[in-house]
Amino acid sequence: MKLHEIPTPALVVDVAAMERNIRRMAAFYAGGPCLVRPHFKAHKTPEIARRQLAAGSCTGLTCATVGEAEVVAAERLTGDILIANEVVGPGKAARVARLAASGADVKVAVDSEAGLDDIARASRAAGAEVGVLVDVGVGLPRCGVAPGEPAVALARRVEATEGVRLRGVMGYEGHVVGIEDRAERMARATKAVERLLSTARMVRDAGLPCEIVSAGGTGTYDITGRMAGVTEIQAGSYVLMDSAYAKLDVPFEQAFSVLGTVLSRPRPDQCASDNGHKACSMDHGNPAVKDIDGAKVLFLSDEHATIALPPESTLAAGDRIELWPSHIDPTINLHDVLYALEGDEVVGVWPIAARGYPEQRAR
């Protein structure tokens, strides 16, 4: 199959560029002590995770949902799984406990006693032991217990609770990973992660175990990942990238795009293609147009991209057009497969096995 035969809209991956991204990240962390724990939520695609793990410098995978962790286990990608999120809601703790009982080294984030009790109860019921990282709020207004004494108190509770095992702490400096100015990003990331590190020291000073200190993302992999005491970085986007991260000074290449077909050229300065926002997320803004100088997305609707063109462009109905999404995770989550390309040749059609909520499909 060739590129021009792919039904559109569709996601296409430049395999060579992706492999370069994977090798760059592996080379950066080669020898440790900090390693990368690639975030599976970015692509939800077993074939990509296998290549990330095979490249080395990895310590397992990060997941955002229980459904992703179940796919990681079912596909035997790794037994070392961190669900970097609170596991709360109908059936979720029991599903994590089942993963642990089946032999996976599963760790979850906990930021409340209620959440802790829930996972511990399920873990005991399954005869398992689930690992726990205390989730420390380091500035992103979302989840996380306050750094310092409140986090230490929760760690003490974890250590005293049967069915779970305290493994360490995590924090996500998500409020700074996208800052374009490097000096400011570095200053603010350092300040945020220092809160996590000082909490880790307090946990150890209290005589509690804290082998894992997990943080970071693609925007801070070489800042947070160089701070003494951080043991792993939860980077995801680096492997395929997006136009938001491309604005930063990170050495990763745009390795995927949303392939579309021009449906209409109703006027010289405009066309409409079939890769709208059901194919390309816009939560981080409009996508960029690949390989057409002067072209710009005017707006996306459900099934259309309306694109401004230089009037001299010869683009016509039936021609291909590629968009670079502003945000990788939700864009990939819209599709069921990735078309892997070497040049114009489709060398694989990779299932996005953990797309959406796999537990809904298992019914």
Add this chain to the structure above:
Amino acid sequence: MKLHEIPTPALVVDVAAMERNIRRMAAFYAGGPCLVRPHFKAHKTPEIARRQLAAGSCTGLTCATVGEAEVVAAERLTGDILIANEVVGPGKAARVARLAASGADVKVAVDSEAGLDDIARASRAAGAEVGVLVDVGVGLPRCGVAPGEPAVALARRVEATEGVRLRGVMGYEGHVVGIEDRAERMARATKAVERLLSTARMVRDAGLPCEIVSAGGTGTYDITGRMAGVTEIQAGSYVLMDSAYAKLDVPFEQAFSVLGTVLSRPRPDQCASDNGHKACSMDHGNPAVKDIDGAKVLFLSDEHATIALPPESTLAAGDRIELWPSHIDPTINLHDVLYALEGDEVVGVWPIAARGYPEQRAR
């Protein structure tokens, strides 16, 4: 199964409210001459389409993609299908031709000679006859041939081309359907659709057939749908509604929401729940919070909604929270099933059979 047992995030439908919406729309068009052609793209769910068709006042279904039309045919929802979109791109015309050859009365939108030639060639190759509506640009900057003489010229070409049959014209006043002020919406919709109607008259004056004049949406169903000469309205959102259309003076109820679970209450004035933008689209803005006075979505991230709460709220980790999406179509497109509720009882789990790109899953 009860509401509190549904794994989150998940889409839940208030079946009674949905049925009232369906009956209201059917009652409005009862007796014609204009009928509703419910837009399948809004929900992509065969069970809902069946109920819309069973309520009467319908003339088949509208689809936005070939994949949706294939699901409509495979599920035997109706044989009367309008793909209200240009069918351009690898394999698409051939797939439409196969639907026509298998007996479906399929109509597609055409706005260029290239698009016409493509569908006609595929139709002849399949020994079929595909219906064509000339897609007329009525103001939305997207697809569509210019009203008046250019549209008539294209209609003439359709009539002269073997393998296709001219059925009429369509236009979508999408640039005005969301205007909140009714007088302005009415004035601008009337002006836009008058372009379509005058084009239809010119087509007939040229001795060409024009049995179908298709336009409209939920925001203009009672404006465009009352204009003499319009034969059908392509309304979709009315059946379940969203917070954007709820701002208009349309008599339809919010009948679905994105059910989530509170993961964390890190501070009195804020919580984080698990229904982020991978579960609830934000292309029309943030969702609203259902049933909690004073609560407001601050921002959505991939897997989290960060929500401002009145400090006196007792909401805690493990509690349910429901969001009303700002846009129905892309929100439903994120999920595989709808949980149908009567009160707190789950009375059905409906597959969103045409979610995403079904042709990718058929591989």
